Amino acid sequence: MARKKKEEAQKTRQQLIEAAIGQFATRGVTNTTLTDIADAAHVTRGAVYWHFSSKSELFNAIWEQQLPLREIIHDRLLQSQNDDPLLFLREQFITALQYIAHEPRQCALLQILYHKCEFNDDMISECEIRKRIGFNYEHLRTTLELCIARNIISPQVNIDLALIVFHGFFSGIIKNWLMNSDSFNLYQQAPALVDNILETLHITRIPPVVYDAAS
Known part of the structure; x- marks a missing residue:
């Protein structure tokens, strides 16, 4: 019985988190009330306070459970960094953009981060969120260093500058794209967008380019 109650409580907590994501992405964090979230989750306001003492605590819970994008897309990758670090990097970037374009929850999270949030001292900072969910800069650095070692990109590439550009x-x-998703097809154009940014690395061996026409 106790186990069932614990499972039900966890289910309600997750319902509130998912409802908050939807409400924050639509209304904005500031304009969303706990009553809005309770209504969207189909629970009472008291149920919200059972799990979260404030809107800021609920906001923080969203990001504390969110995995980095690189981990989310890991199983979708076909390339291996050991086989070809440049193609692996290219596939990572393309897959990440296409995942964002096709996954409503990820899109909503980024909408909150980029357009729908005014941060206060009780909330996880924007900088911390970006570190938590973004690509790992040390991993990117290692990949670029491997590309240089294998003579795939120019040894004159300034890696620190390249990371800023990325x-x-x-x-x-x-x-x-989040401001106006009709302005271009992010999923379809992801390969071309990534190839254009990779050209800034002064590649000495151009990888074969195959564009996915799926939308």
Whole structure:
């Protein structure tokens, strides 16, 4: 009996988290009330307070359970970094963009982060969220160093600068697409977008390009 109650409580808690994601992405964090979240989750306001003492605590719970995007897409990758680090990097970037384009929950989370949130001191900071869910910069650095060691990209590439460019590129693409998803087909154009940014690395061996026409 105790186990069943615990499972039901956990189910309700997750319902509230999912409802909060939807409400925050639609209304904005500031304009969403705990009553809005309770109604969306089909529970009482008291049930909300049983699990979360405030909206900020609920907001933090969303991001504390969120896996980094690189872990979410890991099983979708066909390439191996040991086989070809450049193709592996390319596939990571493309798969990440296409995952965002096709997964409503991930899209909603990024909508909150980029457009629907004003942070306060009780909330996990935007910087911490980006570190938590984004690509691992040390992993990217290792991949680029491996590309240089194998003479795949120019040894003159400034890796620190390349990481800044990658961050700006992906943040800008995602932010602009979230503002108007009809402005371009993120899923379909992901390969071309990634290939354009990889050209800045002065690649000495161009990988074969195969675009997926699926939408």
